[in-house]
Amino acid sequence: MKRSKATDKTNHYLAMRRLILSAMIGLPLALLISVLSISYYFFTYSIESGTTSSMVRIVEDHRHMIDTFLQERKADLVFVLRSYTFKDLSDPQRLEHVFEHLQEKSNTFVDLGIFNEAGVHVAYHGPYRLEGKIYKDTKWFKEVMKSGYYTSDIFLGFRRVPHFIIAIAKEEQGRRWVIRATIDTYLFSNLVEGVRIGKTGEAYLLNAQGVFQTERRSGGHLLEKDPETLQFPARGGGIRTFVQKDARGEKYLYATTWLREKNWLLVVRQERSDAFKTLSTATYLVLLVSLLGGAAIISLAFFLTGRIVGRMKQADMEKRSLSEQLIRASRLAELGEMAGGFAHEINNPLQIIRSEQALIETILSDLKNAGELKESKDLAELEESMDQIRLQIDRCAKITQSILQFGRQSESSLEEIDLRAYIPQVTAMISKKASVHGIKLVYEISNDIPRVNGDPGQLQQVLINLLNNAMDAVLSRHGTEGGEITIGAFGRGAEKVVIWVKDNGIGISAENLKNIFRPFFTTKPVGKGTGLGLSVCYGIIENMGGTIEVESEKGVGTTFTITLPAEG
Numbered sequence: 001m002k003r004s005k006a007t008d009k010t011n012h013y014l015a016m017r018r019l020i021l022s023a024m025i026g027l028p029l030a031l032l033i034s035v036l037s038i039s040y041y042f043f044t045y046s047i048e049s050g051t052t053s054s055m056v057r058i059v060e061d062h063r064h065m066i067d068t069f070l071q072e073r074k075a076d077l078v079f080v081l082r083s084y085t086f087k088d089l090s091d092p093q094r095l096e097h098v099f100e101h102l103q104e105k106s107n108t109f110v111d112l113g114i115f116n117e118a119g120v121h122v123a124y125h126g127p128y129r130l131e132g133k134i135y136k137d138t139k140w141f142k143e144v145m146k147s148g149y150y151t152s153d154i155f156l157g158f159r160r161v162p163h164f165i166i167a168i169a170k171e172e173q174g175r176r177w178v179i180r181a182t183i184d185t186y187l188f189s190n191l192v193e194g195v196r197i198g199k200t201g202e203a204y205l206l207n208a209q210g211v212f213q214t215e216r217r218s219g220g221h222l223l224e225k226d227p228e229t230l231q232f233p234a235r236g237g238g239i240r241t242f243v244q245k246d247a248r249g250e251k252y253l254y255a256t257t258w259l260r261e262k263n264w265l266l267v268v269r270q271e272r273s274d275a276f277k278t279l280s281t282a283t284y285l286v287l288l289v290s291l292l293g294g295a296a297i298i299s300l301a302f303f304l305t306g307r308i309v310g311r312m313k314q315a316d317m318e319k320r321s322l323s324e325q326l327i328r329a330s331r332l333a334e335l336g337e338m339a340g341g342f343a344h345e346i347n348n349p350l351q352i353i354r355s356e357q358a359l360i361e362t363i364l365s366d367l368k369n370a371g372e373l374k375e376s377k378d379l380a381e382l383e384e385s386m387d388q389i390r391l392q393i394d395r396c397a398k399i400t401q402s403i404l405q406f407g408r409q410s411e412s413s414l415e416e417i418d419l420r421a422y423i424p425q426v427t428a429m430i431s432k433k434a435s436v437h438g439i440k441l442v443y444e445i446s447n448d449i450p451r452v453n454g455d456p457g458q459l460q461q462v463l464i465n466l467l468n469n470a471m472d473a474v475l476s477r478h479g480t481e482g483g484e485i486t487i488g489a490f491g492r493g494a495e496k497v498v499i500w501v502k503d504n505g506i507g508i509s510a511e512n513l514k515n516i517f518r519p520f521f522t523t524k525p526v527g528k529g530t531g532l533g534l535s536v537c538y539g540i541i542e543n544m545g546g547t548i549e550v551e552s553e554k555g556v557g558t559t560f561t562i563t564l565p566a567e568g
Contacts, residue, residue, distance in 0.1 A: 009316075017309050024301035028356050032293045040286050044279055051253070051275050055197065056239050059255045059268050062195055062203060069191060070151060070261040073109075073166050076102055077179055081170045086177045089114045090123045099125045102181070110163065110182040115141065117176045126182065128159045144169050144178055151262050153207045154185065154222055162222040164188075164213070185222065189214040192266075200271040205264045206230075213264055230256065232265060243272055285372065289363065296359055304355070308348065346396065354393050361386055395457070416451045416567055417459065419489045419497065426463045427487060430471070438480035439471055444488030450566035452497050454544045462537040462548075463487075466501040466560050469533065473505025473558060497566050502559040508552040516550055 080089070080098055088094050099112040111126020119136025135141040138157075144150040144167040152164045167180040192214040195203040205213040210226045220226065227247040233240040239257040246252055251272040258265055273280075364383070367373040423445055434441050467485065474483035486502040508516065519535040541548045546564035 013309055013313065016312065017305055020305045020308055021301055024305060024352055025298055028297045028301075028352070029294060031356070032297065033290065036286050036290055036293075040282065043282050047276060047278050047282070052241050052255075055253065055255045055268060055270070055275075056241060058195060058197060059239050059257055059266065062192075062268065063257055063259060063266050066192060066205075066266065067259055067261045069108075069188075070166070070259075073106065073181070073183065074149070074151075074168070074261075076105060076109075077166060077168050077181055081168060081179060086114070086116075086170075086172050086175075089179065092123055092125065095123050095125045108184045108187045110184050113180045115178040115180065117145070130158060133158055140165060140167055140180075141178070144180075145176060153211070153264075154213050156223075185214075189222075193217060195268055197268070197270050198274040198277075200274045201268065202270075203266065203268045205259075205266060207265070208232075208263055230254070230265075230267070233257065293359075293363065297356070300355060300359075304352065350393055350396055353389075357386060357389050357393065395460070413455050413457070414453055415456055417454055417456055418451055419449050419499065420445055420447070422456065422459075423463070423487060423489060423499075426460050427467065429464065430467050434471060434485065437471065437475055437483070439474055439483040439485060442484060442486040444486060446488075446490040448491065449489050450491045450494065450497055452544075452564045453567045454564065455540075458540045459544070462540050462562070463499075463501070465533045465537050470501055470503035470505060470558070473507070474503050475505075477504070477506040477555075491566065492563070495566050497564050499562040499564070500559055502557065504557040507554040507556050508550070508558055509554050513550065513552055517548075 080102070084094070084098065089098065095112060095114065099109065102109045102112065111124065111128065111130075113121055113126070113130065114123040115135060116122050119134050119138070119141050121130050121133045121135065124131040140150055140152045148169045150167050152167075154162050154164050156162060163182050163185050165180050165182050167178055169176050169178045192203055192205055193216075195201060200218075202217045204216040204220065206226055207213055210230070212220050212222055212224050212226060215221060228244070230244070231242075233256055235258060239255055241253070241255045243251055243253055252269040253272050253275045254267065254269045256265055256267050364373065364379075364386070368375075368379075373379060424443065427441060427443075431441060467487070470485045471483075474485065477483075482504075484504050487500070488502075489497065489499045492498050517534050517538040538548055541562055541564070544564055546562060549561045549563075550558065551561070552558035
């Protein structure tokens with residue numbers, strides 16, 4: 001029989017060990033994975049957004065450079081038209097002089113030609129024999145005669161060499177004539193291809209039919225059709241970015257836009273793996289942190305579980321030795337034991353949370369010291385959140401002490417409290433919650449209020465409990481609009497200090513008002529309240545030598561009034 005009981009007890013402790021281990025490993029691991037997943041998501045989003053924005057800026061600058069180049073070449077020819085007549089430029093020597101002057105400004109000019117209104121090449125300076133040829137039926141000549149200015153696509157022409165031209169027409173003595181310059185295609189291609197982004201970045205031009213107007217480093221020659229089927233952006237639609245596979249199946253990050261000076265599409269692209277290579281590093285880092293964090297959590301869980309189970313065994317032994325005394329205990333002693341059990345069960349997860357918080361702070365510190373985390377606004381906010389977690393852990397520990405006061409007296413840490421500074425500090429803890437729910441906080445604190453002598457942590461617990469209850473009541477009546485909570489304080493003579501919390505919430509019925517400070521009594525739905533909050537507050541204020549009273553009207557609001565002795 002004894003052996004059977006011992007076996008049952010051993011099995012009980014084994015089951016408890018498994019249960020505690022599951023809780024201590026499962027929850028922290030889930031939190032760690034959640035934090036790392038969220039951080040990785042936002043880091044990925046940040047890197048992708050930054051890379052895309054950088055490429056957009058490069059495309060904007062490159063487009064501006066190409067447009068400026070075409071504008072300058074056009075301006076060069078306009079200057080020649082304004083400076084010379086048709087007769088002047090029909091002179092081969094004068095035309096040669098003008099061409100040399102143009103080449104001093106830009107060596108991209110290949111030749112220069114003058115055409116009469118019949119399309120006859122009346123004068124030419126350049127490496128080809130084109131003088132006397134007739135161009136009246138060519139596309140470029142018809143366009144320039146029609147609109148006065150024309151920049152062609154890349155074409156072969158009479159010379160059978162890929163090139164493009166800039167032509168401008170001028171009206172002179174009732175007749176139109178044309179000046180035309182050929183631009184060095186390969187120098188222009190070098191200008192366009194000058195973009196350098198990572199190892200695989202490249203830039204090239206396509207016309208409206210998807211034909212290469214410049215060379216592409218990864219494969220693509222002049223006048224060839226682009227093997228990739230790109231979705232052209234709308235005219236005037238700005239810069240379009242997207243990820244698409246090329247003909248070989250490689251994923252590229254694209255940025256495309258139309259030139260302003262010519263109906264050409266500027267395409268800048270980079271292999272996706274090259275563009276987002278930082279993400280690979282981040283992935284390895286997340287995996288490393290996950291492994292290290294998981295190992296630390298599991299090790300700590302086994303260590304703490306062993307200590308907890310050991311203490312449970314010791315507590316069971318003590319419980320057996322005191323069983324007769326516990327049976328004879330009064331209802332108050334039973335309530336105290338219950339409160340002690342609550343405090344004990346709450347302190348266990350508090351210690352786990354405290355340990356995990358310290359672990360996270362250590363990891364963050366190590367990452368900062370290793371240079372893997374740079375100072376940033378997000379990092380500062382994360383550190384601030386860790387400080388807030390530590391503060392709330394300490395607050396929870398003090399709350400469990402207050403619960404114990406219902407069963408037995410405990411020593412308080414008494415201090416002088418200046419309510420003018422103290423109350424705003426306390427309400428700051430719930431001001432964000434109030435703001436989110438559209439609740440207005442109003443302060444009515446007298447300037448000449450005396451100090452009080454009490455435990456700041458316990459008084460904070462009282463005020464926070466009253467403010468949270470007030471917010472619940474306000475939300476039940478008004479939702480997120482029209483709610484208001486007033487917290488005030490004043491001195492009643494030189495001996496008393498009055499603090500009140502007033503809301504315009506749903507109110508408390510007269511029947512419930514009688515039991516409001518009774519332990520375990522609550523008007524909230526199941527799962528929403530324990531019925532200990534106001535009873536704990538009552539005990540705290542009573543131990544400080546004060547009183548707490550409540551006035552309420554259903555559908556109007558509630559006012560809690562605390563009266564405390566003044567210091568001195």
